[in-house]
Amino acid sequence: MPAPANRIDARFAALRDAKKKAFVAYVCAGDPSLDATIDIVLGLERAGVDIVELGVPFSDPLADGVVNQMAADRALKAGATTPGVLEMIRKLRTKSQIPLVLFTYLNPIYTYGYDRFHHDAAAAGADGVLVLDLPPDEAAENPELKPAPDLRHIQLIAPTSPPARIASIAKSAEGFVYYVSRLGVTGAQAEIATGIAEQVAIIKAATQVPVCVGFGVSNPEQAATIASKADGVVVGSAIVKLIEQNGSSADCAAKVEAFVKPLVDAVHAL
Secondary structure, eight states, X not given: OOOOSSHHHHHHHHHHHHXXXXXXXXXXXXXXXXXXXXXXXXXXXXXXXSEEEEEOOOSOOTTSOHHHHHHXXXXXXXXXXXXXXXXXXXXXXXXXXXXXXXXXXXXXXXXXOHHHHHHHHHHHTOOEEEETTOOHHHXXXXXXXXXXXXXXXXXXXXXXXXXXXXXXXXXXXXXXXXXXXXXXXXXXXXXXXXXXXHHHHHHHTTXXXXXXXXXXXXXXXXXXXXXXXXXXXXXXXXXXXXHHHXXXXXXHHHHHHHHHHHHHHHHHTO
């Protein structure tokens, strides 16, 4: 059987064969700089991260908590742009083949040009895109929002989604489903949300695509607990906070790697 062409699909196939759960890490591209982001992603890869979500800096990231909002602001002030993020991915691809998902909003894509963004992102080496403020039913009803075949369009499912909507979203899911385990915006939490296993089971009944759970994971115990109930876990704000604290340090990437490795090890040990 030929290997999947898309890096996200290939990584989940390899994890499935190895009977392992996925660890997905989020960082904001350009924080503290685009060159530093390359080093940070390489550090995440050394730590064993399976997939990296790269936030595309945007001035109005409504779904993000204050930690990620501040990261986007720092990136913009440092000169990051959407074309710059794509160029950074081209450079990264000379050093790494880790699966990459662009975590973004509709406005930056439209400003760039919807079709051109998808084509250029795929050409640069991105594997998927998660558009936080694009409801899947809107995409289905508007031909100009049709997903590009060379990028996996990752879908979000919220804990308040009724079964019929879950089934509708899951039906069009690609790459993996990102299940948001709690209401509100992104940010580390002291306790994990309840009802995750039940919600994941409902989603998995509607799709063959893997389900990863995020929002609020900040330590190895939480990561392992959540990953045990799904196909993988997403960790973002805790990593972004560490970058905020160490962005001016020459060993920022090394500190990120050291922080993330125990979380990855806990997930892969399941």
